[in-house]
Amino acid sequence: MSFSSLGLSAPLLKAVDEQGYTEPSPIQAQAIPAVIEGKDVMAAAQTGTGKTAGFVLPILERLASGPRVRSNQVRALVLTPTRELAAQVQDNADKYSRYTNLSSTVVFGGVKINPQMMAMRKGVDVLVATPGRLMDLHQQNAVKFDQLEVLVLDEADRMLDMGFIRDIKKILALLPKNRQNLLFSATFSDEIRDLAKGLVNDPVEISVTPRNTTAETVTQSIYTTDKRKKAPLLVSLIKENNWKQVLVFTKTKHGANRLSFHLEKQGITSAAIHGNKSQGARTRALEGFKNGDIQTLVATDIAARGIDISHLPFVVNYDLPHVAADYVHRIGRTGRAGAVGEAVSLVCNDDSAELFAIERLIQKLLPRKEHPEYKAVNAVPESKLDTRPIKAKKPKKPKKPKPAGEKTPNKGEHADGQRSSSKRRGNKPVGKNQRHKNVRKQKTKQPSSASS
């Protein structure tokens, strides 16, 4: 199949050709014609599937034939959970619209608002935004939605994880009712389906990545070791194997800083990215990592979400994620588009509950390795594959609205200070801080989250 058979016109085909794409990815083949037709779309697709071009290209195609955008107006709005993803989507929009008259801009928090207000003055055909800053700009009359034709929620599951649901609902209420809606999400939990009900109208449903599977092209393994040996083990693995571009995941921001500092001290160039870093620092770190100046990028899950680095060869889980599905997201950074990648996890005795939950989720046992110098003294228990299906938990939501100012009990505070809804997503958090350590005991219905 070719891009020209999907209904894209010459200026877009030229831009696609310049990117070197020879044929549409599966999500593009399905989404592009549907969006051009004006249909609503609900797509289950992760980063790495080509989803961005899957919505940006047909949106540009539609906008090319419409009226000119007026001052402060927006014709297509793409909402994303993180600044990094917003910047990447706009970068794509910029490239693909090169031979059209259409404009695109990105707005996100953490940087000055004034330049963004200026950028909105002439109006923008495609605006990519994170929810909080978009609301600020709207309140200041810098962004108006009278001309809005298309709304995209990108990585909707992450947006809900990060607690953006109220902002999203407020934004939806500001938009013209008559519009096209596109919803992209890596997973389709009940919560996403709920959101979708009030959003998409008779949607074309597309699923290109079976949920919770890992790419065949990624070699996965674990090194069993002790907790305090993880840092020297990582240094040895990087040096002995001459790993060049390594994305390392830690659970906490503090852990990311500490590890990055340690790597630097050992002569391995490194930077940490997480929610406490300024936008400038995050952008610089990402650039340095992409161009090879920085050998290791140490990141928390949220900061790394959506990072698009083509052919990223190595992903290391220095800490296993609390939520098993995040393992799939993490290692999805490598082995993209058929390229070969390697995902290595450093696992100590304390991590065994997380390990077993991951193996149960991906339905395979991860091959174990040992480094002769950093063997585990405190052994990691043997894995045994639990083949029982994982039932999504549906904790009942509190019915009564909370009095103003009262905070939801927030046990699952995310590494980046964002609310985590791992429970709501049905992906049970595991780990030593969780009361329910043994996954097998979780057959009975969970008590209401309001009472916990």
Ligand code: AMP
């Ligand atoms: P995405 O899933 O949108 O984050 O895209 C992942 C990567 O795939 C990006 O680096 C894109 O530039 C690349 N890409 C998108 N579409 C294609 C295509 N049809 N052929 C090859 N690479 C593509």
